[in-house]
Amino acid sequence: xxxxxxxxxxGYLLKDELASWLREQGHDVRDLGxxxxxxxxxxxxxxxxxxxxxxxxxxxxxxxxxxGIGISIAVNREPKCRCARVGDPLSAQLAREHNDANVLAxxxxxxxxxxxxxxxxxxxxxxxxxxxHQPRVDQLSQELQESD
Ligand code: RB5
Numbered sequence: 001x002x003x004x005x006x007x008x009x010x011g012y013l014l015k016d017e018l019a020s021w022l023r024e025q026g027h028d029v030r031d032l033g034x035x036x037x038x039x040x041x042x043x044x045x046x047x048x049x050x051x052x053x054x055x056x057x058x059x060x061x062x063x064x065x066x067x068g069i070g071i072s073i074a075v076n077r078e079p080k081c082r083c084a085r086v087g088d089p090l091s092a093q094l095a096r097e098h099n100d101a102n103v104l105a106x107x108x109x110x111x112x113x114x115x116x117x118x119x120x121x122x123x124x125x126x127x128x129x130x131x132x133h134q135p136r137v138d139q140l141s142q143e144l145q146e147s148d
Contacts, residue, residue, distance in 0.1 A: 002057070003061065003124075005029060006048045008034060030052060030057070032052065046074025050075045061075070072103075086105070093122040096122070104123045
């Protein structure tokens with residue numbers, strides 16, 4: 001699978017570990033930075049992942065910051081992205097089954113690398129269930145209306 005990863009300074013070590021682990025499994029990994037401890041702004045790196053997913057350059061994205069919260073907000077500014085910030089494997093599985101999440105956000109300061117890998121494995125390995133979830137997912141990409 002083609003997967004883009006990006007992180008801020010709080011998340012780059014976990015991002016690097018996940019990138020190596022995913023490459024070992026044969027995935028086509030695009031590392032969009034950051035690549036060192038120098039302080040950077042998570043919105044910039046969230047946008048990089050969002051652009052890669054929205055353009056179709058990659059099928060999935062993984063975004064990491066300290067909590068996973070800021071970078072998930074940044075990714076979700078792109079209407080074609082459905083970014084789920086998770087901290088446990090069941091949430092990762094349901095984010096795929098119910099929400100067709102195409103980006104996973106992780107908080108490097110909150111979870112260990114083994115938990116992160118368990119989340120990523122389910123994020124990559126679980127199919128969208130479709131059915132009653134499809135129209136709801138379609139609505140996520142729609143602009144807000146006056147009547148909402
Ligand atoms: C950086 O200090 C931190 O604010 C960032 O990584 C993230 O947790 C923001 O949501």
